[in-house]
Amino acid sequence: MTVYNLALIGFGGVNRALAEIVAERNERLREELGFGLRVVAVTDLRLGSIVCADGVDLDAILALGPGDGDFSQYEGGSPEPRNEWVIKNAPADVVVEATFTNPLDGEPAVSHCRWALTSGRHVVTTNKGPVALAAEELKALAAGSGAAFEFEGAVMSGTPVIRLVKRMFGGLELSGFEGILNGTSNYVLGRMESGLDFDAAVREAQELGFAEADPTADVEGHDVRLKVAILANELLGACLSPADVPCTGISALTAEDIDKAAAEGTRWKLIGSARREPDGSVSAQVAPHAVPLSHHLAGVSGAVNAVAFDTDLLGVVTISGPGAGRLETAYALLSDIIAIHEAKTTPTTRSVLSS
Incomplete structure (x- = not known):
């Protein structure tokens, strides 16, 4: 069975909620969707970074609270976020980008997406900045490397709107x-x-x-x-x-x-x-x-x-x-991963006629 390795860039409410979904529902996802998920890397400004090819211990890192230290206490951990290094070098199939982003230039999320796509890794993000400010560049990078760039949660959190219209209209x-x-x-x-x-x-x-x-x-x-x-x-x-x-x-x-x-x-x-x-x-x-x-x-x-x-x-x-909520937005990321998986098995996708 296919297993997608995930690198979570940012470990605030949304990516933390996605980690909870993976920890609690992975077997159900395998049965219902035909693929599994494994978190192999996490970065965070406060906690640092951790990379583990066999899978990060999600229960352990989810239990970390303020004052409980950082990822350096675990094997593969570092007190530094090392976002660029992790994105380019972690054994991840999908980079899950959910950091704070400047709405004026889309950074640092634009760079995170660019590094991932250039490296041939799929990107799913809930960040509005990269999509509103750099979508064409990022789509071109994705097409050139054979990767996917998905961003359903950038508009209405977990409520599907972009993909629903493209597929059903x-x-x-x-x-x-x-x-x-x-x-x-x-x-x-x-x-x-x-x-x-x-x-x-x-x-x-x-x-x-x-x-x-x-x-x-x-x-x-x-x-x-x-x-x-x-x-x-x-x-x-x-x-x-x-x-x-x-x-x-x-x-x-x-x-x-x-x-x-x-x-x-x-x-x-x-x-x-x-x-x-x-x-x-x-x-x-x-x-x-x-x-x-x-x-x-x-x-x-x-x-x-x-x-x-x-x-x-x-x-x-x-x-x-x-249009908001940590679990709802995390579901949007999951829906993007589902879309990536479906694209591998269903080559054609209907699109809206807007001309």
Whole structure:
């Protein structure tokens, strides 16, 4: 039976959750999916790195807490992350990239993906930066080395949207989409409807773990802008950079704006959208809109994400599901590995017609 060796680059919530899935469900995966998984390397800024060709002791490293030392206490371990060395030299088939990434240049994740693909290793990532800023380069590297570059979790975490549309919308023509692609901003707007002011709603989102200590990327729409660029490029055939997507966040909305919308039978949502223009070009934007309660995105509440696609034969098709969460995002990585395995046994893949 095929066994894929994994190198986990970054050992925060998402890759830690993937390690838990491998530790707890590997036998079930073998039975249901026809392949197994073995973690042979892990890197982390705090814990260092560990490489073990026979498989890392996942129970041991998952038990490491703050103050419990680093990977150097184990065979094959080092106190240094050694990301480049591990990516290029560990006996891994798949590099799982889940580090913090600068949204301006995509680093260090772009370099991590580049090193892996150049070395002929498959890459699965949940990072938006490499996909929004360097997808064409990374796809070309993957094609040249016979590797795969998969990134389903970069847009809606564990909720499949890119692969679902590419596989299941064959024969349909897409003219555009609009979506709620950031659970934090959606949660904040919902709490403002309940009477909280903006600052209080953000603090509550932070306390619940929805928002980062610095919520700017969420509430100012920067996170959504990256996701819109990814969806537009992947599903509408655009060539947009994030800078091509005008972006307005929700921080300027007041209690008066919320009350006025409610009185008019509307509801504020931060919406990322893209549309094919008559000349064939694709335009996109991120902005708050007061949508009528009958709108297909009006009922999306809390930290849930949703994207509504405009199609010629089916009309509006909406995909909704969790847009965050460590286990949900880890599942997206697993789904990418499943796709890599399927591609080895199923040579043809249907794609969406977006012209």
